[in-house]
Amino acid sequence: MTGLRQGPFAPGAFPSRLRSPWLTSRLGVALAVAFTICFGTGLLDHLIQHPPGWFSWPTDPVWLFRVTQGLHVATGLAIIPLLGVKLWSVYPKLFTWPALRGLPHALERLSILVLVAAALFQIVTGVLNIALWYTPMHFYFPSAHYWTAWLAIGAIVTHIGVKLPVIREGLWRSRGDGRGGGGGLSRRGLLAATFGAAGVITLATLGQTVAALVPVSLLAPRRPRVGPQELPVNRSATAAGVLTLAVDPAYKLMILGPSGSRSFTVAELASMPQHTESLPITCVEGWSADAVWTGVRLNDLIALVAPPGRYEVEAESLERVGIYRITVVDPPHAADPRTLVALQLRGEPLDIDHGYPARLISPNRPGVLQTKWLSRLTVRPAP
Numbered sequence: 278m279t280g281l282r283q284g285p286f287a288p289g290a291f292p293s294r295l296r297s298p299w300l301t302s303r304l305g306v307a308l309a310v311a312f313t314i315c316f317g318t319g320l321l322d323h324l325i326q327h328p329p330g331w332f333s334w335p336t337d338p339v340w341l342f343r344v345t346q347g348l349h350v351a352t353g354l355a356i357i358p359l360l361g362v363k364l365w366s367v368y369p370k371l372f373t374w375p376a377l378r379g380l381p382h383a384l385e386r387l388s389i390l391v392l393v394a395a396a397l398f399q400i401v402t403g404v405l406n407i408a409l410w411y412t413p414m415h416f417y418f419p420s421a422h423y424w425t426a427w428l429a430i431g432a433i434v435t436h437i438g439v440k441l442p443v444i445r446e447g448l449w450r451s452r453g454d455g456r457g458g459g460g461g462l463s464r465r466g467l468l469a470a471t472f473g474a475a476g477v478i479t480l481a482t483l484g485q486t487v488a489a490l491v492p493v494s495l496l497a498p499r500r501p502r503v504g505p506q507e508l509p510v511n512r513s514a515t516a517a518g519v520l521t522l523a524v525d526p527a528y529k530l531m532i533l534g535p536s537g538s539r540s541f542t543v544a545e546l547a548s549m550p551q552h553t554e555s556l557p558i559t560c561v562e563g564w565s566a567d568a569v570w571t572g573v574r575l576n577d578l579i580a581l582v583a584p585p586g587r588y589e590v591e592a593e594s595l596e597r598v599g600i601y602r603i604t605v606v607d608p609p610h611a612a613d614p615r616t617l618v619a620l621q622l623r624g625e626p627l628d629i630d631h632g633y634p635a636r637l638i639s640p641n642r643p644g645v646l647q648t649k650w651l652s653r654l655t656v657r658p659a660p
């Protein structure tokens with residue numbers, strides 16, 4: 278590779294002639310696009326789950342979060358081969374000599390260190406998370422993944438700024454260099470193989486979201502139709518410790534509001550007007566599936582304990598511990614007539630793993646906010 282000075286390694290220690298600004302800059306553009314989509318969709322998920330005052334997430338279209346979160350996981354996985362080959366294409370630069378050539382060079386190397394470390398951290402934790410393997414993560418995944426994303430995107434912007442002249446040269450001045458590389462494989466061939474690998478990984482996991490791709494979704498940790506009532510389960514009733522409470526004959530759903538409180542047995546809920554809605558469950562881990570839910574409109578329950586107005590609803594689960602035992606339904610979702618306290622899934626009583634006796638289901642919300650095994654709803658005026 279050109280410009281490599283002799284370091285601790287002899288000349289010729291990195292013989293591949295496939296390495297070149299032509300290859301690196303093209304992989305860089307693909308990575309920039311993938312990182313931007315991945316960062317943007319991740320940020321959106323964060324805003325939906327922790328909405329600041331200025332942010333409001335719509336209830337329509339019902340599939341929007343499905344698409345944005347599917348893209349988040351798909352681009353995150355596509356980054357793996359792109360980043361792998363890009364790092365391979367430049368790693369001999371690590372051994373250039375002298376290692377530091379003044380302050381700007383030191384800062385540039387530091388920004389690359391941050392970039393590589395943050396990007397690898399995001400990929401590893403993201404993959405562990407979609408595989409539901411939390412044991413190696415001795416930290417709270419959502420916060421770590423969120424803050425490291427800012428580190429990564431900051432380092433990427435810096436990196437692009439610093440490398441702009443090299444990128445420009447790689448993209449435009451060496452346009453014809455794709456055929457080069459000597460030996461059997463051309464640079465263009467290696468680039469195509471890398472994009473191909475990214476495509477295959479994406480197709481093999483998108484079956485989590487796109488039903489038509491299920492037959493080829495060999496890498497998907499979840500499939501849309503595997504699980505009780507043909508729907509995957511993230512947290513089972515056993516894991517949530519609600520096996521007894523959920524089937525207790527004394528179960529009642531409590532509803533508290535500004536003008537009173539009520540409680541309902543399952544039979545009482547079932548004797549109220551029932552509505553059926555087709556709404557997807559979209560787990561932030563990238564899987565999603567369509568399902569048909571039947572139950573009582575949240576709106577109808579709100580009307581029993583509050584005068585007409587704009588409300589948010591705190592939904593509490595029978596689950597005693599667990600980070601998703603309490604969620605807040607924001608005013609647009611609380612007011613939407615498709616938001617249900619569901620009693621049935623696909624025409625049968627909810628499976629206990631899907632939240633029997635009653636669960637929340639609301640259009641266009643992350644799965645983590647679709648609280649199962651509801652025990653109490655608290656209706657409060659919208660802030």
Ligand SMILES: Nc1nc2c(c(=O)[nH]1)N[C@H]1C(S)=C(S)[C@@H](COP(=O)(O)O)O[C@H]1N2
Pocket residue numbers: 508509510511512517558559560561594595596599601602630631632644645646647648649650
């Ligand atoms: N009480 C409670 N509800 C919960 C959860 C939980 O851990 N506790 N997990 C959520 C998550 S992460 C998802 S994706 C959906 C999945 O719903 P399902 O298991 O019926 O497919 O339930 C949500 N509801």
Ligand SMILES: [Mo]
Pocket residue numbers: 511559560561562644645
């Ligand atoms: Mo989830």
